[in-house]
Amino acid sequence: MDSSLLTDLTLTTHNGKSFNVHSLILAAISSFIQERLRNGNEERIHNDDDQRWSVSLSPEVDLVGLKAVLEFAYTGAVLSLNRESMTSIVAAAQALDIPRLLEFCNKEERMNEGRSPKKEERKYSALEQMKITLQSIEKLWLDIVGCNVILDVGGAVFYVHRVILAASSDFFRGMFTSGMRESHQTRISLPFISASELDVLIRCSYSGTLPLSWDCVFEMTCTALQLQFQPSLSLCLNFMRQEMEASSCLDVASFAEAYEMSELLMESNDFVLRNFWEVSVTPKFQDLPAEKLLDIIHCDDLCVPSELTVFRAVISWVEADPEERLGQAGRLMTGVRFPLMTFREFREVRAIYLRIECFGNKEAELYGSALKEFGFSLPETQDQCRVRHPKDxxxxxxxxxxxxxxxxxxPNKELWFANSLRSGPGLVKAMEWRRLGEMPDKPKFRHGLAALLGRLYVIGGCYYYTKDDMMKSAYSYDPVQDSWKRLADMLEFRSNFSVVVQEGCLYAFGGDKEINTNVDSVEVYNPDTDSWSFTQPLDQSLSGHAATVLDGRIFISGGFNCKYMCLVSMFLYHPERGTTYLADMTHDRAQHCMEPLRGHLYAAGGVCNLQTFYTDQQACEVYDPVVDSWTAFASLPVPHVGAASAVLEEKIYVLGGYCQDDYSESGLVHRFEPITQRWETMGKLPGAVTDIRACLLRLPPHFRL
Incomplete structure (x- = not known):
């Protein structure tokens, strides 16, 4: 509208002021305009002449009222509404018959008079108003009202609005606004595209939704690219990123490379590296060109349980077509880092070479080369390790x-981050830790930690071990500026509590407010206003529990009740509705970890009740929200009480903690690999090990150099 592009309706006030607008947009809010549009529908769509029309408004519609109507039509808001403008806006809304705007004005008037509206008369937001307007536009399209162009694709006919196509597609925007012949035609032939795919793209332009699956996403993306439907293209690319899996990632990589989509190519290649084991057993893997396979296995960022996985993948690729691929086996084996294998693993290498008769005399040469590399190139340094640098x-x-x-x-006030992950000989794994800095003010433990919009939030906790050492302070850390900011204090002192991020806010649940006294309160922090407020409490006091978010829902498990007994409970928390209990865990636990992964929730570590004392809880279990049930998975190799946890590259990390039985500390980091269903030892923490907290944060490049 601001550029007067494709406007087809002129609204003129009594004193001669006029505005060029889109009749479709006005018809979505105004019954008066919609009726006029319906009455002239047939004439307009079959007329090749100028399709502009005009409406002269009655004297009671002034400039203030008309501007408010247009603001409401195009944005859903009425920012100009106040006591002085109310009369003009109501007059315009009545003249153009705009029920939603009249309802909005009536509510505002009642509130100004001190009469609160009824609960069912809640105030709609601008976003909700726009949603209703867009739904009205879609209904007009389905009724073929106001459609001013016909697209003919091999006999398949589509009645559409130029303005909607132009807003959704740069191709049609150029066609309708650059003076091309088609800009004056009411029927346009498009012989070069698929009618079924155009139908889906047009529907997406009106509804904002796009039905996608792996069977059609590549074809839809091609058509969206061809016709420059940017919103649809974004949905297609988001689908590929979010739904990428081992069976599809190689197709995504090939597609991205063919269409020069560098960001998508980078993401799909990284997915292959992160999930190489799963990818290597898919049929698509056998179709990889040798050069591509060599690039993958030569990469330091390749994630594999051991180097034997790489060897097996190369062998399977060669065996898929031995006559054609045997000649490339030697070159591919240079990507296998034999010195990183154990003697037991290398025995399998020898056995596989002896088994492969189709190699002829080649297996002796290949085995000899591998044996030489294994026996005489064992590294004394870490040069031969695979070193991966996760993005987060x-x-x-x-x-x-x-x-x-x-x-x-x-007590500790340091921050550390894992800069890289190292895979050494056999099952030897390690993490390269770097110091990030220190928290301002006092040290913290049993605190809350979360990352939101690129910032780190550190909240509450303890700074020592006596009754008065609980904290309610809050700080944020900006890694771009490398600076801390003091935030508003929480409303309650809290330690041994949980924090989650939900819809752009931080939620703090329960915790201890002093020694042996925990609370049921929940408070929410709004970063926009730097303020905390109480919301619906838990239905019992809790501390030492675990909270996390899965598919937009907050789950809370275990913890200590008011008598400091370990719980088996699992429930959903909603800020307005409160607590909804789900299936109990098989084992009671507190001071444990719970993390979301692949649509499930994994609970690990902590303590449990044993008669009158606590003991270590090493049993682990996973929750399936679809069937509301728990099942066991691999137990932790050592106790982790008061440990930190996080999910990095679809693997669960449990960091530090202590052993309840003898209070010993190891500082070990264990990683759960969902493919093998095993825990791996990833080395030790660099500093404090007990009652730490962890999360993922995207750091500026200079931190990672």
């Missing part, structure tokens, strides 16, 4: 630990 950094904050002589505990 795993950050650990605060905590406490025993001093070297074990006589006292030392």
């Amino acid at each position: 950094a795993l950050v650990v904050v605060g905590g406490d630990q025993l001093n070297p002589d074990g006589r006292q505990r030392i």
Whole structure:
């Protein structure tokens, strides 16, 4: 409208002021305009002449009222509504018969007079108003009202609105606004595209939704690219990113490379590297060109349980077509890092070479080369390790630990991040830790930690071990500026509590407000207003529980009740509706971890009740929200009480903690690999190990150099 592009209706006030607008947009809110549009529908769509028309408004419609009507039509808001403008806006809404705007004005008038509206007369937001307007536009299209162009695709006919096509597609925008012959035609032939795919794209332009599956997404993306339907293209690309899996990632990579989509290509290639084991057993893997396979296995960022996985993948690729591929086996084997294998793993290499008779004399040469590399190139340094640098950094904050002589505990204020992951010989894994800095003010442990919009939030906790050492302070860290900011304090002192991010806000659940006293309160932090407010409480006091978000829903498991008994409970929390209980866990636990992964929730570690004392809970279980049930998975190899946890590249990390039975600390990091269903040891933490917290944060490049 601001550019007067494809406007077809002129509205003129009594004093001669006029506005060029889109009749379709006005018809979506105004019964008066919609009726006029319906009456002239047949004439307009079959007339090749100028399709502009005009309406002279009655004297009671002034400039203030008309501008408010247009603001409402195009944005859903009426920012100009106040006591002075109310009369003009109501007059315009009545003249043009705009029920929603009249209803809005009536509510505002009642509120100004001190009469609160009824609950069912709630105030709609501008976004909700726009949603209703767009639904009205879609209904007009389905009724073929106001359609001013016909698209003919091989005999299939589509009645559409020029303005909607132009807003959705740069191709049609250029066609209708650049003076081309088609800009004056009411029937346009498009012989070069698929009618079924155009139908889907047109429907998406009106509804905002696009039905996609792997069977059609590549064809839809091609058509969206060809016709420059940017919103539809974005939906297609988002589908590929979000639904990417082992069976489709290689197709996505090939597609992205063919169409020079560098970002999508980078993401799909990284997916292959992260999930190489799963990808290597798919049929698509056998179709990889040798050069592509060599690039993959030569990459340091390749994630594999051991180097034997790489060897097996190469062998399976060669065996898929031995006559054609045997000649390339030697070159491909240069990507297998034999020195990283154990003696037991290398025995399998020898056995496989002896088994492959189709190699002829080649197997002796290949085995000899591998044996030489294995036996004489064992690295004394880490040069031969595979070193992966995840895009997101795993950050650990605060905590406490025993001093070297074990006589006292030392609270911590340091931040560390895992810069890289290293795979060494056999099952040897390690993490490269780097110091990120220190928290301002006092050290913290048993605190809350979350990342939101690129910032780190550190909240509450303890700074020492006595009754008065609980905290309610909150800070945010901006890694771009490398600076801290003091935020508004929480409304309650809290330690041993949980924090989650939900719809752009932080939620703090329960926790201890002093020694042996926990609370049921929940408070929410709004970053826009730097303020905390109480919301619906839990139905019982909790501390040492675990909370996380899955598919937009907040789940809370276990913890200590008011008598400090470990719980088996699992429930959903809603800020308005409160608590909804789900299936209990098989094992009671508190001070444990719970993380979302692949549509499930994994609970691990913590303590449990054993008669009158606590003991370590090493049993782990996974929750399926679809069937509301728990099943066991691999137990932790060592106790992790008061540990931190996070999900990095679809693997669960449990970091630090202590052993309840003897209060020993190891500082070990364990990683759960969902493919193998096993825990891997990833080395040790660099600093404090108990009551730490962890989350993922995207750091500026200079931190990672």
